[in-house]
Structures are given as C-alpha cells and as structure tokens.
Amino acid sequence: MLKWLRLASAAVVVTIAVSMIGSQLALAKSGLPANTDMFNITELPVTVTEQSGxxxxxxxxxxxxxxxxxxxxxxxxxxxxxxxxxxxxxxxxxxxxxxxxxxxxxxxxxxxxxxxxxxxxxxxxxxxxxxxxxxxxxxxxxxxxxxxxxxxxxxxxxxxxxxxxxxxxxxxxxxxxxxxxxxxxxxxxxxxxxxxxxxxxxxxxxxxxxxxxxxGSDRVIVPNQAYNAAKQGVVGITLADHKLDRYVSGIDATDGSNTLNYGNYGVMYKLFLPTAFEQKYAVYLNPRGGEYAGGMFVNYRHQEQLTLGTPADKLFFGNKTVKDVSHLGDYDGGQSLWLTFSPPGASNLPVKILLAPTAK
Incomplete structure (x- = not known):
C-alpha cells in the first residue's frame, strides 16, 4: 500500500509538471511570455465614459x-x-x-x-x-x-x-x-x-x-496612463463582468419593470490605448467565461483599418479554459490605436483585453 501511494504521488507530480509545461508551451505559442499567470493578470486602471443613444x-x-x-x-x-x-x-x-x-x-x-x-x-x-x-x-x-x-x-x-x-x-x-x-x-x-x-x-x-x-449604447474606455511594455509586462482590461465593468440597466417598455443587460449585449465598446514611445507591444483578446466567437475592429494610426475574427483561425475558443488568447496584432508604441468590440450573441462573457511585450 505504501509503495502504491508513493507511485501515485510521483504520478501526480509528473502530471502537474506535464500540465505546467503544456501551459507554458501554449502561452509561448500564443506570443505571451511563457511565465504569464493567466489567473492573476494585473488590471489596468481605466476611465469609462458612456455615450448617448x-x-x-x-x-x-x-x-x-x-x-x-x-x-x-x-x-x-x-x-x-x-x-x-x-x-x-x-x-x-x-x-x-x-x-x-x-x-x-x-x-x-x-x-x-x-x-x-x-x-x-x-x-x-x-x-x-x-x-x-x-x-x-x-x-x-x-x-x-x-x-x-x-x-x-x-x-x-x-x-x-x-x-x-x-x-x-x-x-x-x-x-x-x-x-x-x-x-x-x-x-x-x-x-x-x-x-x-x-x-x-x-x-x-x-x-x-x-x-x-x-x-448609453456606446462605452468609451481609456487607460488612465500610457502603457509601457518594458516596465509593466502583461496587463489586462476586463470587459462585461459587472464588477469592474458594470452592466447597463434600463426599463422593459412592455411592462415598465426595471431590467439589467446581463453581458451588455448590444453595447459597443470603443477602446483607445495610449502607449509609451519606442516600446513595441502586442494586444490579445482573452475569453474568461467560456465558449466565445466574435470580431474586433482595429483602427491603427487613423488609417490602417481591419476587422479580425476572435479567434481568426477557427470558429470559437475559450472552452473550459481561461488561457486561450486571440492575437490582435503587434504595434509600435506612441501610435494611435482604437479597438471596437461588442459582446457577440451566443458567446460567454466576460473577456479581457491583454497588453503585453512583443515576443522576442
């Protein structure tokens, strides 16, 4: 019995080690630093402004x-x-x-x-x-x-x-x-x-x-300070979690009752990302609530515009993991970058926008 317990313990250690190696390989493949702790991402303080409509x-x-x-x-x-x-x-x-x-x-x-x-x-x-x-x-x-x-x-x-x-x-x-x-x-x-x-x-x-x-059909989000990839490492902005980013409340016009938009479906987020000059950085979308399939509109330097699938290489991601990320591009610091996002129908919330140093 004692021999079996020792063998079982060794198997657990091996399993954990393999799991950690697998997670590091997955992060490295994504472009994020291999030591990124996806469960403890530093939150980037932001100012949120609701626009009329x-x-x-x-x-x-x-x-x-x-x-x-x-x-x-x-x-x-x-x-x-x-x-x-x-x-x-x-x-x-x-x-x-x-x-x-x-x-x-x-x-x-x-x-x-x-x-x-x-x-x-x-x-x-x-x-x-x-x-x-x-x-x-x-x-x-x-x-x-x-x-x-x-x-x-x-x-x-x-x-x-x-x-x-x-x-x-x-x-x-x-x-x-x-x-x-x-x-x-x-x-x-x-x-x-x-x-x-x-x-x-x-x-x-x-x-x-x-x-x-x-x-307030639109929500403008701007970090309180410019992001510096070399000094800050991986940081995140959480969207549609009802804690850091509250759900909008309204009225059900059919009966006059108060209602809450769980997930902020239909709300259009416009994120402006100020960054430090001479510091290249990468941007990712990270689903945190489960299966997710959507899109992201990117406006870079006021002239380069494109719409990306999130994810771009398959229909959906985020199934039973918080470690999946969709790469939204690498960018030069100090340049204008706007992201337009909205919670997609049938997908799960919340999500994080991650900013990270570019892969070496």
Whole structure:
C-alpha cells in the first residue's frame, strides 16, 4: 500500500509538471511570455465614459414558444437594436422587425450600420457572423415609413423562413427624428407583418429577462496612463463582468419593470490605448467565461483599418479554459490605436483585453 501511494504521488507530480509545461508551451505559442499567470493578470486602471443613444435589446424570450411580440418600444434619435431569438416551436416561422409610424407625417429612418446572422442551428457561428458583418459594414440606407404606416427594418426577413430550433441574430444602428415604434415579433410564414401586429400579443419574458430599453449604447474606455511594455509586462482590461465593468440597466417598455443587460449585449465598446514611445507591444483578446466567437475592429494610426475574427483561425475558443488568447496584432508604441468590440450573441462573457511585450 505504501509503495502504491508513493507511485501515485510521483504520478501526480509528473502530471502537474506535464500540465505546467503544456501551459507554458501554449502561452509561448500564443506570443505571451511563457511565465504569464493567466489567473492573476494585473488590471489596468481605466476611465469609462458612456455615450448617448438608445439600445433596444430583444433577447427574451430567447427560445420563442409561440407567435407574438418579443419586444417593442417607441423611440427617436440614435438607436441600436440587438435581437437574438430562436424559433422554439415545431413549425416554420418568420422573425421580423417592424417600424411603425403613428404620426401624421412620413418618417425617414437612416440605417448607418447593420449585421444579420442566420437563420441556422450553429448559434456561435451566427453570433460571430452578425458581429463581423456589423463591424465591416459602411453603407447607409434610407427607409421611408409612411404616416400612420409601417415598414420593415430588414426587408429580407419578410421572406426568410426560420425552421424549428433555428436562431436569428441582428444588430442595427439607425436614426429617426420622428418617434418610431420598433416591434420585434415572430409570426406564421404566410402572415403579413403589418396585419399580424394589430392582433399580436406580447410574449412573457423568460427567466433571464434579457430585454429592455437602455441609455448609453456606446462605452468609451481609456487607460488612465500610457502603457509601457518594458516596465509593466502583461496587463489586462476586463470587459462585461459587472464588477469592474458594470452592466447597463434600463426599463422593459412592455411592462415598465426595471431590467439589467446581463453581458451588455448590444453595447459597443470603443477602446483607445495610449502607449509609451519606442516600446513595441502586442494586444490579445482573452475569453474568461467560456465558449466565445466574435470580431474586433482595429483602427491603427487613423488609417490602417481591419476587422479580425476572435479567434481568426477557427470558429470559437475559450472552452473550459481561461488561457486561450486571440492575437490582435503587434504595434509600435506612441501610435494611435482604437479597438471596437461588442459582446457577440451566443458567446460567454466576460473577456479581457491583454497588453503585453512583443515576443522576442
């Protein structure tokens, strides 16, 4: 028995050593220093500024059990709509967004950016696709909503069949000086949205209650001091954890109740990273809550712009580990660098933005 215990202890030591070597190799492969302790990343102090604009979140019920309205509210000005719904019935359906103008004058709705993913069964892929399209899209569209009439925010959804268990995820930025009622609903395939909405019932929320209207659709984050790779080593900025970075609160316009946007879905983060001159550094995205699939828009020196998949080499990462990182590039210190990020649909939060010395 004692001999077996000694052998078992030795096996444990070997297992731990192999695990540590594997972790060091993984970090070295990522470009991070091999001795990086991913469980104790120094947090970089930042200043957070919320920018104006309304965020409409429609993600509850996420699994839509019947025809009806998932969310609606009347808004004007700068608006972002994030909707994320699965047809949880046993029949084909449509999921549409109807814009209703209840005034006596026609309304012009300008769509500045948008991304649509699905319908489909691979929820992570759909969330990533919607976000990548949103970050890359630059074409402005005009939707004319007649007086006392309606129009579809995304006309293609009128003819798109959503099969059972399929997800549709959309992110739309639009502007209207005229108050517009935004209605997200699921309806029969052969139903006409403008007719269906007149008799549609508001569906009850699910236990997550991820729906509502929120102020501050954008969040600007700037570190309190310039990052110096040689002096500070690996540091991080935590996003969407509700501790260092709080979730936005709002009102569910369907019943007037208070609501919290768990995960800050639909919030657009704009990070400016001031850095010391003559110090090259690397930037990474590190998922901390589980499986993650999204995108990142990079604006370097005010002229080099690109959209990166996070991760870029596969659909998702972060499964049962906090050590996965997606390399967002190596940069020269002292140059302007902006990152635009938003929590993608179907992915887990929080995440960290890591700054590190470049690999030797």
């Amino acid at each position: 309304k965020l409409l979140l429609s993600d509850s019920p996420e699994m839509v059990p019947a025809d009806g309205i998932m969310y609606q509210d009347t808004v004007s000005g700068d608006i972002r709509l994030f909707f994320h719904h699965v047809n949880a019935t046993k029949e084909p359906k449509k999921i549409v967004v109807l814009l209703m103008n209840n005034t006596t004058e026609a309304a012009d709705v300008f769509v500045h950016k948008y991304g649509l993913g699905g319908p489909g069964l691979d929820y992570l892929a759909i969330g990533k696709d919607a976000q990548m399209k949103y970050l890359e899209q630059k074409e402005v569209q005009l939707i004319e909503v007649p007086a006392n009439g309606s129009a579809l925010l995304e006309p293609i959804l009128k003819d798109t069949v959503v099969l059972p268990d399929e997800l549709v995820n959309g992110i739309y930025d639009f502007e209207s000086k005229t108050p517009i009622k935004v209605v997200v609903m699921m309806l029969p395939v052969d139903a006409k949205p403008a007719e269906f909405v007149a008799k549609a019932q508001i569906l009850p929320t699910d236990s997550q209650r991820l729906r509502g209207t929120f102020s």
